[in-house]
Amino acid sequence: MLSGHLHLATGRALDSGQLAFTKATETSGVIPTKEWYLSNKILARFPLLVLISATGSGFKSVKPFRSGYFAASIKLQPGYTAGVITAFYLSNNEAHPGFHDEVDIEFLGTTFGKPYTLQTNVYIRGSGDGRIIGREMKFHLWFDPTKNFHHYAILWSPKEIIFLVDDVPIRRYPRKSAATFPLRPMWVYGSIWDASSWATEEGKYKADYRYQPFVASYTNFKAAGCSAYSPAWCRPVSASPFRSGGLSGQQYRTMRWVQRYHMVYNYCEDNKRDHSLTPECWG
Structure with missing residues (x-):
């Protein structure tokens, strides 16, 4: 049985509570309507993101943040979902194209009878485009994420990034240097899209649109943190009872x-990777 759940020790002057979301205007794709639900025989009480052969879909927070706790409860589609990525993440790609920061929680689609892979990743100043191909850690969860909603969160402070599942920490990414840590404001995103070239077993299995629509359900959005417009003395959220x-x-x-029991890949342990630029792997 897992213990060690999250205890939020919030500072003052936080922009906290429910996130206000807007559809991403250029990449929103298919945002389901009541008529769409009925035509596809889907009964939904929650916001859905949908992928069909024509397009994916997504959402974006109204304002950027410079630190905070960001979370959503997500339920994934069962069955064949190879090549399909369902994501909840922070990014400033639109503000800094080609030189952006990003913090990812991604669900890599799968084939019949195999589990989803939850991938966490961190990009800094476009580092995903050069010698460093991200900083991936991958997990097979201790539950079936298609059966019920589960809560997935990113806790981002000036000192560290912590990834959580149902308030259980699964990864901590420390700030070892300014060059290897995202410090610029980022927006909160959710999306579903076709990543057939790499998502499932290095691209061996592709998205098969005979199984469309691919649907991801999101609810219970949360945010507590300092927006890019908050005063300088706004304090970041802590994961533990210690305000430090x-x-x-x-x-x-x-x-x-x-x-130990659920991680299936750690970039720090990959001998094929160049670790000269990843000081967080040095101990």
Whole structure:
């Protein structure tokens, strides 16, 4: 049984509560209507993102943030979803195209009878386009994410990034240097899209649109943090009872348990990777 859940120790002057979302104007794609639900025989009480052969879909927060706790409850589609990515992430790609920062929670689609892979990733100043191909850690979850909604979160402070599943920390990315940590404001995004070239077993299995529409359900959006427009003294959120940040001892033990039994890939342990530019892997 997992323990070591999240305890938010919030500072003052936080922009907290429910996130206000707007459709991403240029990449919103298919945003389902009541008529669409009925025509596809889908009964939905929650916002959905949809991928069909013509286009994917997504959403974006109204304002950017410079730190905070960002989360959503997500339920994934069962069955054949190879090549399909369902994502909840932070990014400033629209403000800094080709030189952007990004913090990802991505669900890599799968084939019949195989589990989804949850991939966490961090990009800094376009580092995904050069010698460093991101900083991926991948997990097979301890539950079936297609059966029920589960809560997925990114906690971003000036010191660290913590990824959480149902308030359980699964990864901590520390700030080792300004060059390897995202410090510029980012927006919150959700999306579903076709990544057949790499998403499932290195691109072996592609999206098969005989199984469309591919649907991801999102609800329970949360945010507590400092927007890009907050005063300088706005304090970031902490993951533990300690306002200085970091994880408690129990949270560290829980995270190590998850990584021991459920992590299936760690870029820091990949001998094919160049670790000269990833100081967070050095110990």
